[in-house]
Amino acid sequence: MKKQNGKLILLLSVVVSMILLSGCSTKIAKYNPNESVGKQINYTITGVEAGAGIMSSTQKAMKEYGLADSKWQLQTSSTAAMASTLGKAIKNHEPIVITGWTPHWMFTKYSLKFLKDPKNVYGKAENIHTIARLGLKKDKPEAYTMLNRFNWKPAQMANVMLKVNGGEDPHKAANDWIKQNKAQVDTWTKGIKHVHGQSIKLTYVAWDSEIASTNVVANVLRSLGYKVDIQAMEVQPLWASIATKAADGMVCAWLPNTQGLYYKDYKGKFDDLGVNLKGAKVGLAVPTYMKNINSISDLKK
Numbered sequence: 001m002k003k004q005n006g007k008l009i010l011l012l013s014v015v016v017s018m019i020l021l022s023g024c025s026t027k028i029a030k031y032n033p034n035e036s037v038g039k040q041i042n043y044t045i046t047g048v049e050a051g052a053g054i055m056s057s058t059q060k061a062m063k064e065y066g067l068a069d070s071k072w073q074l075q076t077s078s079t080a081a082m083a084s085t086l087g088k089a090i091k092n093h094e095p096i097v098i099t100g101w102t103p104h105w106m107f108t109k110y111s112l113k114f115l116k117d118p119k120n121v122y123g124k125a126e127n128i129h130t131i132a133r134l135g136l137k138k139d140k141p142e143a144y145t146m147l148n149r150f151n152w153k154p155a156q157m158a159n160v161m162l163k164v165n166g167g168e169d170p171h172k173a174a175n176d177w178i179k180q181n182k183a184q185v186d187t188w189t190k191g192i193k194h195v196h197g198q199s200i201k202l203t204y205v206a207w208d209s210e211i212a213s214t215n216v217v218a219n220v221l222r223s224l225g226y227k228v229d230i231q232a233m234e235v236q237p238l239w240a241s242i243a244t245k246a247a248d249g250m251v252c253a254w255l256p257n258t259q260g261l262y263y264k265d266y267k268g269k270f271d272d273l274g275v276n277l278k279g280a281k282v283g284l285a286v287p288t289y290m291k292n293i294n295s296i297s298d299l300k301k
């Protein structure tokens with residue numbers, strides 16, 4: 001008898017938890033164009049790492065568009081977590097607002113749109129700059145020349161990113177890209193003397209875009225004979241690593257807007273080698289099925 005009771009309790013608890021679980025999963029509502037979007041997503045913008053420039057730009061946007069004084073909040077997260085939340089939301093046709101940027105595989109994989117920003121808080125087009133430590137030109141002129149010449153197009157960066165997102169090792173994805181774009185890479189290395197195992201250190205933030213660019217640049221420097229160390233870190237330490245000369249260079253400076261505050265803070269303590277990618281973009285983004293939401297001010301609806 002006792003044994004049977006035990007079984008019954010077990011069976012009951014399985015049934016109860018199944019009901020609970022299925023109850024939870026059906027509770028996630030699909031995007032409803034007729035209801036306030038804020039209400040549907042608990043007034044939450046899904047963000048990325050705390051130090052990212054896009055996070056401070058978004059705080060500013062929330063103030064300028066009158067979202068900060070209402071119930072809206074910006075959720076700090078990580079790029080990987082944001083991408084996974086986005087993927088799940090899209091699968092279920094749920095509403096979601098993210099901090100987005102291009103080049104990024106998210107815009108290739110999913111149908112997303114940037115929200116219009118009439119107050120121009122995020123700036124128009126952003127560029128990505130290469131930044132070297134002071135003195136690199138004199139100490140490692142070969143590497144400096146290559147870093148100074150490095151430049152590519154958003155679609156090229158997106159191509160490497162998409163491969164890495166598909167599971168390819170970044171080192172290999174970068175090498176494949178280099179092989180397939182030999183003529184372009186040759187213009188970066190032309191006439192540069194090979195060095196013999198000199199070491200050089202590049203720092204970066206592990207955003208998909210910067211994983212792609214840093215691996216490409218590192219592999220090209222390796223082909224010139226450098227022993228290259230690449231080290232991932234947060235944004236503020238990234239700028240500090242160059243300013244304190246703990247690292248030689250980085251190719252991840254989104255400017256003039258996104259990382260403008262770091263640029264200002266460390267001004268005079270780094271060498272700006274100029275743009276390596278033109279036409280990046282930063283802003284708030286939503287899936288295209290959120291038909292009624294086209295501008296940041298629409299979030300107040």
Ligand code: PBE
Nearest residue numbers: 052053054101207254258
């Ligand atoms: N991001 C990706 C960075 C630059 C590249 C938009 C998260 C930032 O906000 O600083």
